[in-house]
Amino acid sequence: MHDIRLIRDDPQAFDAALAKRGAAPVADSLIALDAKRREVTTRMQEAQGRRNEASKAIGQAMAQGDTARAAALKAEVAELKQTLPALEDEDRALSAKLDDALARLPNLPAADVPPGEDESGNVEIAQWGERREFAFTPKEHADLGPALGMDFETGAAIAGARFTFLRGAMARLHRALGQFMLDRQTGENGYVECAPPLMVRDEAAFGTGQLPKFAEDLFRTTDDRWLIPTAEVSLTNAVREQIVDEGEFPIRMTALTPCFRSEAGAAGKDTRGFIRQHQFEKVELVGVVRPEDSEAEHERMTECAEGVLQALGLPYRKMLLCAGDMGATARKTYDLEVWLPGQGAWREISSCSNCGDYQARRMNARYKPEGSKKTEFVHTLNGSGLAVGRALVAVLENYQQEDGSIDVPEALLPYMGGIERLEATA
Known part of the structure; x- marks a missing residue:
């Protein structure tokens, strides 16, 4: 199993080490998949945070008698509750895809391991x-x-x-x-x-x-x-x-x-x-x-x-x-x-x-x-x-x-x- 952070830090070195095993370069595709996963994760976390904030604000608006604002916040929370499951599913799917891709890669050979195909x-x-x-x-x-x-x-x-x-x-x-x-x-x-x-x-x-x-x-x-x-x-x-x-x-x-x-x-x-x-x-x-x-x-x-x-x-x-x-x-x-x-x-x-x-x-x-x-x-x-x-x-x-x-x-x-x-x- 490999750490995607290390691959991001030096993709050329990672691909070069895999090449010693005869494997094709994969760092760029892994980094792209990771970037997509992180973007979805960020959107999901922001939506979760906004849902929590809006839920708290509903009570404040009601206490202040601002029914219009409370209604708008309720509508926003309802919309977030509908969109969040899709983001969570996408985040899980991308994380699983990245983990599977990393899990299928072989270990990187030590520096003193000689090159060779067989x-x-x-x-x-x-x-x-x-x-x-x-x-x-x-x-x-x-x-x-x-x-x-x-x-x-x-x-x-x-x-x-x-x-x-x-x-x-x-x-x-x-x-x-x-x-x-x-x-x-x-x-x-x-x-x-x-x-x-x-x-x-x-x-x-x-x-x-x-x-x-x-x-x-x-x-x-x-x-x-x-x-x-x-x-x-x-x-x-x-x-x-x-x-x-x-x-x-x-x-x-x-x-x-x-x-x-x-x-x-x-x-x-x-x-x-x-x-x-x-x-x-x-x-x-x-x-x-x-x-x-x-x-x-x-x-x-x-x-x-x-x-x-x-x-x-x-x-x-x-x-x-x-x-x-x-x-x-x-x-x-x-x-x-x-x-x-x-x-x-x-x-x-x-x-x-x-x-x-x-x-x-x-x-x-x-x-x-x-x-x-x-x-x-x-x-x-x-x-x-x-x-x-x-x-x-x-x-x-x-x-x-x-x-x-x-x-x-x-x-x-x-x-x-x-x-x-x-x-x-x-």
Whole structure:
């Protein structure tokens, strides 16, 4: 969400920032709409004021015996009562139109975000880990998984495409990954574990930017709630419509939840395997901080996600996303891409974003700086710490053996109940 006053102050800078995302200039049209709204608001307020003045004057005129003036004032009040509803309706309609136009715009990229239209414009910041040399040709997880308990056919038979049924040690390994991530983020990195709602109202989905523009990416229930696409929605909205005490910062929350996405914009992508599912689990990280702390918190959050990959011994690279490849709510994003030897490719496993005050404005989440009489908007951040399903894919492909078995990473052994290797069940 953007402040129309800031757009009025420097429309050229606003359009230039949007242009980095490939968006067309909109400042002039927004300013014109705002001017029309303010003109109607002024007329409405003047009419309301005149109605109140005239209503009081009627009594004075009557007390003075000036019936003619009283009659004229009554006629004026009657006319104002007829015209005011139209002005009020027009004011509401113009305000709603302006708010909707502002709500559909993406966040402005930070100054150090590189230009670019798509992932080809992303910049590699660093790599970690040695890619394993195999004495055999490594397989993709979709070829390894079925013999080990990753049942694509049963999942599709029950729920359709992009659903998977996990069995036995495979299900145990999936659970172990989620528990390990959650324990690490709470025990070592200071995040507070939460168990948030998996369904949210319109206001919550609007607050984090899923609505109105990305409704087709969500699943809606029959009672008009939304299944969360990520726990970011529930966690971030924990400060919605609040004035946070400055002493509470930094607020760091985490949750391991199922997530639900329609993948409407991903038709034909990753239809094979476990990479892109309608239902998946993820450990989400959310931060709420003072504006001056958000850049440092962004770096810290990304390091917390990196620590999970390092503990699992999974090679990855850190990417700074270009303006055209960032999510709409982000002002700066780092992606962590894990190496998948079966695919011979880097694949995203975590995305950590600084949203600045974009979400806070939509949620009206504020704080009062010490010594100040005015409130300011907080800054919000979110990141994956990590996507559990994609981590499972990465473990399968990186820890595979020539006979098709999978060695369990050492960090997960305490969670596996004595299982050290996944072996074919049939």
